[in-house]
Amino acid sequence: MAKQQLTEEQERIARFAKALGHPIRIAILQMLASQTCCFHGDMSEILPIAKSTLSQHLKELKDAGLIQGEINLPSVKYCINRDNWALAEKTLGGFLDRVAEKKGCCE
Numbered sequence: 408m409a410k411q412q413l414t415e416e417q418e419r420i421a422r423f424a425k426a427l428g429h430p431i432r433i434a435i436l437q438m439l440a441s442q443t444c445c446f447h448g449d450m451s452e453i454l455p456i457a458k459s460t461l462s463q464h465l466k467e468l469k470d471a472g473l474i475q476g477e478i479n480l481p482s483v484k485y486c487i488n489r490d491n492w493a494l495a496e497k498t499l500g501g502f503l504d505r506v507a508e509k510k511g512c513c514e
Contacts, residue, residue, distance in 0.1 A: 416498065416502075419494075419498055420498055420499060420502050422471050423471055423473070423495045423498060423499055424499070425467070425471070426467055426468050426470075426471035426473055427473075429464065429467075431454060431456055431460075431461075431464050432464050432467065432468055434454060435450065435454070435461075435464060435465065435468060435474075436468070436473065436474070436487070438450060438453070438454075439474060439485060439486055439487050440487055445484070445485055445486065450465075450485075465485060469485075471491075471495075472488055472491035472494075472495075473487070473488060473491055473492060473495060474486065474487060474488055475487075475488040
């Protein structure tokens, strides 16, 4: 039996799940979702992490496409990427629904 290649959907689900896999990133997304945009400096004053650590979490969320940013030094502005957020919602929701409807051998 030949090995199967991972699908684009599997890769996308894993990328979104990885980005959502840390409580600080969830807090960042909740913060951004509650307003139109948020500046990097404001988040570092609110969240219990150093600016450098915050930058790493923001990069992870941005790389996954869940947030977008605008750099106008000295400030950096971040907000939810609405198009990719809708894609993440559809992709993850569909995956969770498909898994939930399957009856397992342990039932």
